[in-house]
Amino acid sequence: MDRKMSPETRSALEKLADWFRARSIWMLHYCTGCGAVELPPSMTSRFDMERFGIGPMATPRQADVLLITGYLATKTLRRVIYTYEQMQTPKYVIGFGSCTINGGIYYDSYNVITRLDLYLPVDIYIAGCMPRPEAILTAFNKLREMIEKGEANGWKRYEENKEWYRANQLKALNGEVYVTR
Amino acid sequence: MNLKELISELKNKYRVLDEKFNDPNHTFVSIVPDQLHAALGELKSYGWKHLSTISCVDWIDDNEFELVYHLWNWDSRSQISLKTRISRSNPHFPTIMHIFPTAKYYERDIHEFFGVEFDGNSEMEPLFLEFWDDIPPMRKDFDPLKYSREKFGERDYKVPFADFIVEEGDQK
Numbered sequence: 001m002d003r004k005m006s007p008e009t010r011s012a013l014e015k016l017a018d019w020f021r022a023r024s025i026w027m028l029h030y031c032t033g034c035g036a037v038e039l040p041p042s043m044t045s046r047f048d049m050e051r052f053g054i055g056p057m058a059t060p061r062q063a064d065v066l067l068i069t070g071y072l073a074t075k076t077l078r079r080v081i082y083t084y085e086q087m088q089t090p091k092y093v094i095g096f097g098s099c100t101i102n103g104g105i106y107y108d109s110y111n112v113i114t115r116l117d118l119y120l121p122v123d124i125y126i127a128g129c130m131p132r133p134e135a136i137l138t139a140f141n142k143l144r145e146m147i148e149k150g151e152a153n154g155w156k157r158y159e160e161n162k163e164w165y166r167a168n169q170l171k172a173l174n175g176e177v178y179v180t181r
Numbered sequence: 182m183n184l185k186e187l188i189s190e191l192k193n194k195y196r197v198l199d200e201k202f203n204d205p206n207h208t209f210v211s212i213v214p215d216q217l218h219a220a221l222g223e224l225k226s227y228g229w230k231h232l233s234t235i236s237c238v239d240w241i242d243d244n245e246f247e248l249v250y251h252l253w254n255w256d257s258r259s260q261i262s263l264k265t266r267i268s269r270s271n272p273h274f275p276t277i278m279h280i281f282p283t284a285k286y287y288e289r290d291i292h293e294f295f296g297v298e299f300d301g302n303s304e305m306e307p308l309f310l311e312f313w314d315d316i317p318p319m320r321k322d323f324d325p326l327k328y329s330r331e332k333f334g335e336r337d338y339k340v341p342f343a344d345f346i347v348e349e350g351d352q353k
């Protein structure tokens with residue numbers, strides 16, 4: 001898969017829009033993993049994300065970034081896919097912690113995925129089990145840079161390679177993505 | 182009634198195969214399967230009214246499953262775990278829902294993760310897993326690593342400092 005698209009395809013207007021987007025990031029944090037405990041200090045006065053224009057958002061439809069804080073069981077992966085697909089473009093995904101990268105301590109679990117990027121287009125990963133708030137802020141600043149340069153193209157990759165992602169999702173979720181239970 | 186007296190009473194009435202104190206307030210008692218329901222009912226009438234959980238152990242070499250019923254007494258603050266073994270090849274056991282209604286969910290859980298059927302419990306559909314497609318995952322003959330590799334894949338990566346650590350160890 002082509003991970004990087006040339007940023008020159010952006011029009012001047014899009015460049016301007018990206019400049020604004022990088023300065024106002026609303027984050028939807030999907031806190032099923034233990035690493036989520038590092039978010040409160042990142043958001044509150046000690047590390048204070050808001051000085052970079054990053055704030056928490058309660059609903060997927062109004063969020064820009066989906067932050068996945070750690071391990072995803074197949075059951076939660078399904079809900080994360082629903083959440084991601086509800087978000088409006090442009091949207092970005094951050095994989096937070098070793099569990100999203102290679103499964104972490106759940107590398108041999110019958111029920112926990114090992115690679116988040118097989119199912120959702122991850123723009124940036126934060127390594128560590130669990131990553132400190134400094135690492136989280138570094139990742140967000142890197143993401144801001146990427147947005148501004150037009151490199152955070154995960155959502156476009158997801159649309160272009162929909163079949164590839166869907167096939168992976170179906171494999172992990174045993175043949176059914178949308179369920180009504 | 183304290184735990185010691187209770188054990189001797191149980192021994193008089195039932196075929197107790199083994200008993201072992203874990204600590205002064207907690208004991209394990211093994212009993213034959215067809216007397217388990219009577220013993221549970223009797224313990225309940227003595228004050229061991231709270232079924233904390235039911236657990237299951239897969240003794241694959243003996244071809245047996247062991248069901249462990251953990252009962253708690255709020256007055257004497259003591260726990261008794263009744264154990265019984267059933268065959269692993271066709272695992273069936275009568276439900277204890279008529280004695281402890283909460284057993285419904287514990288039995289459903291064991292059915293899902295070990296494949297034990299509880300006769301008389303009407304709700305045996307999966308509780309946690311969605312569209313599970315293999316043998317029950319907590320059985321000892323299930324290989325989680327193999328399953329994970331096949332289903333979820335594996336990331337190919339190199340740990341750059343690993344060789345260095347090995348070399349350091351060799352020098353010592």
Ligand code: SF4
Binds near residue numbers: 034097104
């Ligand atoms: S990477 Fe570590 S801290 Fe994060 S969810 Fe996994 S086990 Fe928990």
